[in-house]
Structure formats: structure tokens, C-alpha cells
Amino acid sequence: KGLGEDRPFIKTLRSDWKKTFADGYPFSLKVVAASQDEFVPAKSSTGPFDKEHCHMISGRHLGMVSAEDENNDAFNLIINTLTDNDFYNQFSDEEEINILLGEYDAVVRTLMPKLDELDKRGLAKLIFALEGLDRSEEVLKLLHDHPLAENNSDLLGIVGGRYKRKYLTSYDAKDGAEAFKFYEQALKIAEEKGDHKQIYYHAINLAFLSLIIHEDHSEMTRFAEMAMDSIAHDKFPSLWKNATIGEAKLYLADFDASKEHYAKAAEKAGIREKISIHTNAYAAYTSLMQTDDPDDDFIKFLKEHFLS
Secondary structure, three states: OOOOOOOHHHHHHHHHHHHHOOOOOOOOOOEEEEOOOOOOOHHHHHOOOOHHHEEEEOOOOOHHHOOOOOOOHHHHHHHHHHOOOOOOOOOOOHHHHHHHOOOHHHHHHHHHHHHHHOOHHHHHHHHHHHHHOOOHHHHHHHHHHOOOOOOOHHHHHHHHHHHHHHHHHHOOHHHHHHHHHHHHHHHHHHHHHOOHHHHHHHHHHHHHHHHHHHOOHHHHHHHHHHHHHHHOOOOOOOHHHHHHHHHHHHHOOOHHHHHHHHHHHHHHOOHHHHHHHHHHHHHHHHHHHOOOOOOOHHHHHHHHHHOO
16 A cells, blocks of 8 residues: 555655756666556556656566576666666567557568467567457457367457456556456357366356455355356366366355465465466455455465465
8 A cells, every 4th residue: 555656655765866867866766567567557567657767578477587598688787787788678568569459450461461370478478469459340350260269168268358357457447348348258159069177267257356346245156056067077187277266266255265275276276377276366355345455364365374
């Protein structure tokens, strides 16, 4: 709460910064935002600074500081700054960054000419960019005509996930509505196919969005129960199966069972999966219980298992 842009600490910090460096910086300043940052919106990271100092790289919040080798743009930005060389994004996803920056035209110009060569992720990025340009008719045509998109609930879920993550940083009602729309379409296809893994994946996301966006506990419960019914058909244990059960049990107010399955998921999860699970679980729990008290038992549990 204390780090919001309208909070006293941040307002004082920004005021002092402007006064101290009114005549320029006596050092090389690089302001870096990650394209998939789960905690800090890019606008919050780079907005207060001149464009010449700002860089966007692919990755997540913690990934920028945990590079495994030199094939990483965060690492190369540091090296090039120290050696006074120009920095170029070599390892970042250009389309992903352009989408985050709202440069949808650039994404469409790059991807549309090679439409027939795109894989599922490329097609999802193109759809997302077209939606950003309000070219919904073209999106519907792609979803109807493209071989990869035909009755593909997984692809629709990828697009829905992009909108969900965008909503969680922007809280723009349009992003939330788009996320719900794509997940709902995906769920319908999965139900028609009897694809239980896809059903519980989309249903649990709709339960989350029903709570966070619609504040509809009845709708949330219905989707959570649908997820649990489909999970019963999945005989194989997995990270995301346990995470889904943990989340569904949270929505059904069975906190002990929720902890049990979240703990199992945490045992198998890498840092990327842990942050993703924590983001959903924390947002859902604090919304349900109307508390963000760090000493709350469940909040402490989530932090210990997913952020420690």
C-alpha cells in the first residue's frame, strides 16, 4: 500500500529525485521493465522517466535478476552500460514487447504477412494485437478460418490469459471483459469435446474472474465446482492439477484442503509457476476475506510456500 504512486513515500521520493537531478544525471540511468512482470506494471516502472532511459525486456519480475547465462537481455544491458556500448534486445520477444507497449500496428505488420507460418503462440499474439486495434471482425475470421484456431480451446485460453494478466496490472474493465469472453468461449469448446483437462483449466480461470471482476460469489462457486467435477476425470497427478484443486477449494471455503493441494503444487513448481500461482491465490483470498493482513494465516502460508 505504501508504494502506490499517490502515497506519501513515493510522492516525496519523486519530488526529491526531480530536485536532486534537475540538471541531469551524473551517472548512466537505465530504467528496465519486464514484459511479463506480475507485480509492477510497465507504466509504473518507466512512466516517470524520459524515454531515452527506458528499456523493455522479455521476462518476469524476478527473472531479470536471476539470469542463468549471458544469453539474457538484462545481463547484456548491464554489461553494455558498464562498457559504454549501445544496447540492443537480442534475446527478447519483439512482438511481446510491442504488445506491452501498445504498438499493436507493429505486431500486425510483422506477423500478418506470415500468417500461415505462425505457431499457436504467434497466432495468439496476432489475435491479441488485432483486438488491441479493435479489429474484432478479423479476430473472429482468424478464429474461424485458421487451421490452428479451429475449435482450439487451448489457443483461446492463451489469449484469455493475456487479457487476464493485463487486467491484473491495468484493472481496465475492457481487459477483464475480454479475458472472460475468451475463457468462456474456450470452456464451451472444451465441454463439447469432453476435454476434461481443458474444462478445469478454463473453469478455474472463470471462477477467478467471476470473483475479481464480477464480484459474483454464486458464479465463482459454480465454476469452481465445475473444475472439481472435471478434475475427477483426470487420473494423473500434476503440478497444475494440484494448483487447480487448491484454488477451487479456496473458492469453496475449504481452506485446509486448499493448503494441502497448494503445498503439493509448490513442491513441484519452479519460480515462474510459483509466482503465477501466488498471484491468483493472493488476489482471490484477499478479495474473498477482505483482508491483506500479512499476519493472516493463509497469506503467510502462501508467502512461505510460493515466495520464500
